[in-house]
Amino acid sequence: MKKYIINVFVAFTILFANEMYSQSNNDTIVRVNLEEVIISTPFKESVKNNVLKVDKLNLNDLKIINAKSFSYSLLKIPGVSIISSGPGISKPSIRGLAGNRIVTYTQFSRLENQQWGDEHDLQADAFGIQSIEVIKGPMSVIYGGDAMGGVIYLTPDDYVYDDLQVEIGSYYNANYSGFTNNLGIKGSAGDFGYIIQGSYIDNGNYETPDGEVENTFIENTELNFGIGYKSDNFISDLRFNYSESNIGVPHADEHDEHGDDHDEDHDEDHDDDHDEDHDDDHDEDHDEHEEEAAYQDLSHMKIALKNRIFLGKSELEITLAHTINDRAEFGGHHDEEHGDHDEDHDEDHDDDHDEDHDEDHDEDHDEDHEGEAELDMELTTTTVDLKYLFPKNGKSEFVIGSNLMFQENLNFGHEVLVPNSKKNDFGLYSISHIHGKVWDVMIGLRADFRNVTAEGFDKNYSSLTGSFGLKGNLGNGIMRINFASGYRAPNLHELFSDGVHHGTLRYEVGDKDLSVEKNIQTDFSITTYSENSQFDFALFYNGFNDYIYLNPTSRTEDDYQVYEYIQKDASLFGGEISYSRESEIDWLSYESSLEFITGYTTDKEYLPFLSPITLNHSFNLDFDKSSFEISALFKGKKQKVPTYETQTDSYFLMNISGSHDFNFLNKTLTLGWSVNNLFDKEYFDHLSRFKNMGIHEMGRNISVGLKYIF
Numbered sequence: 001m002k003k004y005i006i007n008v009f010v011a012f013t014i015l016f017a018n019e020m021y022s023q024s025n026n027d028t029i030v031r032v033n034l035e036e037v038i039i040s041t042p043f044k045e046s047v048k049n050n051v052l053k054v055d056k057l058n059l060n061d062l063k064i065i066n067a068k069s070f071s072y073s074l075l076k077i078p079g080v081s082i083i084s085s086g087p088g089i090s091k092p093s094i095r096g097l098a099g100n101r102i103v104t105y106t107q108f109s110r111l112e113n114q115q116w117g118d119e120h121d122l123q124a125d126a127f128g129i130q131s132i133e134v135i136k137g138p139m140s141v142i143y144g145g146d147a148m149g150g151v152i153y154l155t156p157d158d159y160v161y162d163d164l165q166v167e168i169g170s171y172y173n174a175n176y177s178g179f180t181n182n183l184g185i186k187g188s189a190g191d192f193g194y195i196i197q198g199s200y201i202d203n204g205n206y207e208t209p210d211g212e213v214e215n216t217f218i219e220n221t222e223l224n225f226g227i228g229y230k231s232d233n234f235i236s237d238l239r240f241n242y243s244e245s246n247i248g249v250p251h252a253d254e255h256d257e258h259g260d261d262h263d264e265d266h267d268e269d270h271d272d273d274h275d276e277d278h279d280d281d282h283d284e285d286h287d288e289h290e291e292e293a294a295y296q297d298l299s300h301m302k303i304a305l306k307n308r309i310f311l312g313k314s315e316l317e318i319t320l321a322h323t324i325n326d327r328a329e330f331g332g333h334h335d336e337e338h339g340d341h342d343e344d345h346d347e348d349h350d351d352d353h354d355e356d357h358d359e360d361h362d363e364d365h366d367e368d369h370e371g372e373a374e375l376d377m378e379l380t381t382t383t384v385d386l387k388y389l390f391p392k393n394g395k396s397e398f399v400i401g402s403n404l405m406f407q408e409n410l411n412f413g414h415e416v417l418v419p420n421s422k423k424n425d426f427g428l429y430s431i432s433h434i435h436g437k438v439w440d441v442m443i444g445l446r447a448d449f450r451n452v453t454a455e456g457f458d459k460n461y462s463s464l465t466g467s468f469g470l471k472g473n474l475g476n477g478i479m480r481i482n483f484a485s486g487y488r489a490p491n492l493h494e495l496f497s498d499g500v501h502h503g504t505l506r507y508e509v510g511d512k513d514l515s516v517e518k519n520i521q522t523d524f525s526i527t528t529y530s531e532n533s534q535f536d537f538a539l540f541y542n543g544f545n546d547y548i549y550l551n552p553t554s555r556t557e558d559d560y561q562v563y564e565y566i567q568k569d570a571s572l573f574g575g576e577i578s579y580s581r582e583s584e585i586d587w588l589s590y591e592s593s594l595e596f597i598t599g600y601t602t603d604k605e606y607l608p609f610l611s612p613i614t615l616n617h618s619f620n621l622d623f624d625k626s627s628f629e630i631s632a633l634f635k636g637k638k639q640k641v642p643t644y645e646t647q648t649d650s651y652f653l654m655n656i657s658g659s660h661d662f663n664f665l666n667k668t669l670t671l672g673w674s675v676n677n678l679f680d681k682e683y684f685d686h687l688s689r690f691k692n693m694g695i696h697e698m699g700r701n702i703s704v705g706l707k708y709i710f
Contacts, residue, residue, distance in 0.1 A: 097149025109321035138486030148486025159193030171705030178203030376413030
């Protein structure tokens with residue numbers, strides 16, 4: 001299979017590269033302007049001049065229905081997938097790495113929202129985001145630990161100076177009777193700009209072709225504020241974001257089509273446990289209450305300040321950010337566990353805080369949540385990013401920087417999934433970019449130090465990482481070769497887990513002796529372009545030392561199979577091809593992409609949650625005031641999986657969408673629509689955790705929306 005895929009890649013390269021080199025040299029392309037500046041890399045280079053290959057997606061270029069979905073937007077970038085637990089919980093994956101192995105930047109700083117969890121949503125709304133930049137591969141040199149798989153950089157909306165702009169949008173999704181509404185105001189007063197934005201999402205349970213999936217509702221409220229100031233020597237940007245979400249979480253015992261025996265036993269044990277403490281009537285009421293209360297209550301508050309100070313030809317950047325993330329889970333847990341967890345939790349909590357603080361904070365949490373949360377964790381994070389760009393000396397550029405992070409995790413629920421703990425990071429890096437006539441060189445070096453403390457645990461982790469990159473100009477093409485190393489310290493869940501993870505039906509056991517995980521990735525890419533087309537080809541190999549993963553054992557605890565976190569060397573190999581072209585017909589263009597990835601440990605055990613071979617193709621029809629998109633998605637079967645992962649079959653989906661601009665009060669009113677899963681296909685997505693429960697993906701969904709800017 002691997003040889004077949006490589007042969008396909010080579011054939012695509014020869015076919016399209018020959019065609020590209022035979023055409024004129026022009027920087028105007030279909031997918032993205034090569035002269036557009038990249039924000040996520042340190043030297044503010046254009047797409048064309050970056051030694052690192054960066055994929056950039058402007059959300060304004062998408063149809064309005066598609067652009068409102070952050071997850072859907074990311075899937076437009078080859079090599080990026082989504083690990084999901086229904087429509088409400090989405091985690092991006094870059095070339096098979098997700099969670100704490102990639103870093104997401106929002107509002108100029110790291111997004112820290114307990115992303116170590118399998119069922120933690122990214123909590124990023126597409127409204128208020130101007131563009132998405134994705135760097136595939138280790139970026140620890142710039143972004144520190146956890147960026148061993150890559151970076152997703154979300155650029156917030158720009159300010160509008162010397163004008164007042166109001167945007168109103170409303171969208172309806174028929175599948176789950178869902179509404180999305182947003183309002184945004186941008187304006188300025190002298191040298192100051194301001195942004196006020198708000199959005200509200202109210203979605204019911206989604207439907208598959210075989211029926212409704214209970215308890216998959218989503219409710220989200222998000223507010224964004226920004227104040228910007230600019231002068232000749234100083235630019236300042238203050239951003240504030242607050243989001244609150246309620247997300248329904250179905251349980252496997254209600255939906256599992258492949259585990260009836262387990263469900264029957266689990267139900268009997270569950271009833272027996274309740275019978276010990278409750279009568280039958282109360283037991284029935286409690287079961288009904290648990291089904292209704294199985295949801296996540298998430299809140300996220302972030303304030304960030306970025307200052308750029310221009311000192312002649314040099315520049316100093318200082319970014320400060322503070323985040324408070326609270327995650328509470330209600331229902332779906334066993335009452336029998338509460339007593340032990342409460343006692344342990346109270347002791348831990350008393351050790352770290354005085355009684356007054358406990359009472360005040362508990363009261364705040366009681367006010368936030370009407371019932372008592374089974375799981376309630378608060379994560380506070382403060383980050384400081386410093387960067388100094390030296391004056392450009394001839395054909396060389398140089399930057400030094402530092403990143404600091406101070407983080408604390410506290411528990412307030414019945415259960416304790418990870419203990420109260422503190423984590424402090426410090427990193428120092430330098431990067432040099434040397435420009436040549438044909439070849440550019442970029443060299444980077446970084447040192448990182450992390451300290452993690454919890455009750456009875458105090459450990460330091462450190463690492464030295466580096467990167468070396470070459471970029472060659474090929475006339476109407478660009479060739480890049482990059483070597484980079486990354487590192488990641490084990491997260492709290494991998495270190496301290498010792499209990500049932502109800503969302504995955506596993507008893508998980510951590511290991512406090514886990515060491516630092518390291519990797520080295522080799523990345524080769526070619527981009528060719530002409531007046532009306534662009535071709536991208538990339539291959540990568542990613543080798544890991546001490547890769548951390550879950551390993552099933554023959555033991556059971558509380559009727560659940562025990563899984564242990566262990567370490568082994570591992571490797572990932574894969575690549576992407578994409579081709580876009582404006583046809584000879586003025587209004588017709590098309591785009592295709594192919595991607596594949598495979599990964600395994602040194603013992604030939606396959607790595608989990610790797611996307612199958614994926615082929616995307618879309619036709620775009622652009623007229624004067626109307627546009628249409630017809631897209632097709634094919635995903636191959638996935639049979640080579642770890643012991644605890646379900647195999648999936650191949651599937652094919654069709655989506656159509658369009659928009660039309662109307663003149664309303666001398667301004668543009670845009671009507672958008674889409675039909676996803678046009679033929680109501682019944683399928684399991686391999687990166688969906690619901691597949692293990694026998695829950696299919698969403699059926700046909702018809703969406704319609706309006707956007708008005710005045």
